[in-house]
Amino acid sequence: MRIAVxxxxxxxxxxxxxxxxxxxxxxxxxxxxxxxxxxxxxxVFDAEPSPDDFYRQLEFIAGRLxxxxxxxxxxxxxxxxxxxxxxxxxxxxxxxGGAGYVIDRSIAMVREAIQLLDLIVFxxxxxxxxxxxxxxxELRWAVNSRLEDIFNNDDFNLFTSDRxxxxxxxxxxxQRLRMLERAVxxxxxxxxxx
Numbered sequence: 451m452r453i454a455v456x457x458x459x460x461x462x463x464x465x466x467x468x469x470x471x472x473x474x475x476x477x478x479x480x481x482x483x484x485x486x487x488x489x490x491x492x493x494v495f496d497a498e499p500s501p502d503d504f505y506r507q508l509e510f511i512a513g514r515l516x517x518x519x520x521x522x523x524x525x526x527x528x529x530x531x532x533x534x535x536x537x538x539x540x541x542x543x544x545x546x547g548g549a550g551y552v553i554d555r556s557i558a559m560v561r562e563a564i565q566l567l568d569l570i571v572f573x574x575x576x577x578x579x580x581x582x583x584x585x586x587x588e589l590r591w592a593v594n595s596r597l598e599d600i601f602n603n604d605d606f607n608l609f610t611s612d613r614x615x616x617x618x619x620x621x622x623x624x625q626r627l628r629m630l631e632r633a634v635x636x637x638x639x640x641x642x643x644x
Contacts, residue, residue, distance in 0.1 A: 451637055452518050452566065453477075453630075454529035457573035458593035460585055462623060463527055466573065469627050470525060474634075480514055480526040483507040498586075501537055501549035505556060508533035512559055515566040529570050530563040531600055531608065532593075539592035557606050567614040569637060571630055572601050576620050 455463045471479055480486075484507055487493040495503045511530055518524050534556050537549040549556075564570065575594045599605045601616055609616075617633050619626035 451568045451634060452515070452520070452522065452524050452526075453569045453571065453634070454526040454567050455571045455573065455630075456529040456532050456597065458532075458535070458575065458590045458597065460590055461573045461575055461594070462626065463573060465623055466571075466619070466626050466630065467525055467527055469623065470630060473631075474523070474525075476523050478518075478522075478524040480511075480524060482527045483510040483514075486510070498546065499536075500546050501540065501552050504533045504536045504540075504549070505552045508556055508559055508563075512563040515563050518566070520568070526567075529567065530560040531570065531597065534560045534606075534608075535593045535596040535600060536589075538596045539589060542592055542596070543588065545589075557608070561606075561608050561610070564608060564614055565610070565612045569615045569617065569633055571626075571633070572597060572616065572618045573626060574598060574618060574620060 455467055457463050467479065471477060484495055484499075484503075487507065487510060488495065493506070507528075508530055511526065511528060511533070514526070515530070534553075537553055537556055540546055541549045541553070574597070575591065600608065601618060615633065615637065617629060619629040621629075
């Protein structure tokens with residue numbers, strides 16, 4: 451089962467993944483692309499990432515998704531949808547000149563890449579205390595808003611008939627974890643019977 455945990459920065463992605471892996475050591479963890487690109491490949495990103503930085507991370511995660519076949523157990527810290535939301539949000543906020551020049555290419559890449567996932571878990575910002583980070587709150591909320599629009603309204607027609615299962619996990623970390631666990635159990639049971 452190929453899972454991606456999606457959400458803006460400081461929303462609890464790392465926490466829920468760490469908790470999930472404690473009881474699912476058979477899952478491979480794919481960390482945030484920027485971390486891998488910086489630590490393993492020596493790439494450098496500005497403190498305020500540019501559209502090209504987000505596009506590079508989108509390319510990277512799309513490539514990593516191609517490394518896993520259906521039935522393999524992996525959990526990604528981010529989804530391709532995250533990077534599209536960041537590109538849209540920095541354009542909405544008028545930052546770094548906007549990202550219009552890469553948005554169309556990004557939409558096509560996201561549409562293709564999400565078909566390689568079985569489950570996307572979206573962690574919206576909420577009142578559970580998971581959104582207490584002070585790292586650029588304006589951008590954090592703008593990205594969250596774009597993600598909500600994408601998942602609730604299918605902005606940009608990203609989700610075709612081959613869409614992965616999507617789950618909006620809300621509440622405390624424990625509540626979110628239970629929702630993720632239940633979705634994984636149901637999906638794995640379906641794979642055994644289907």
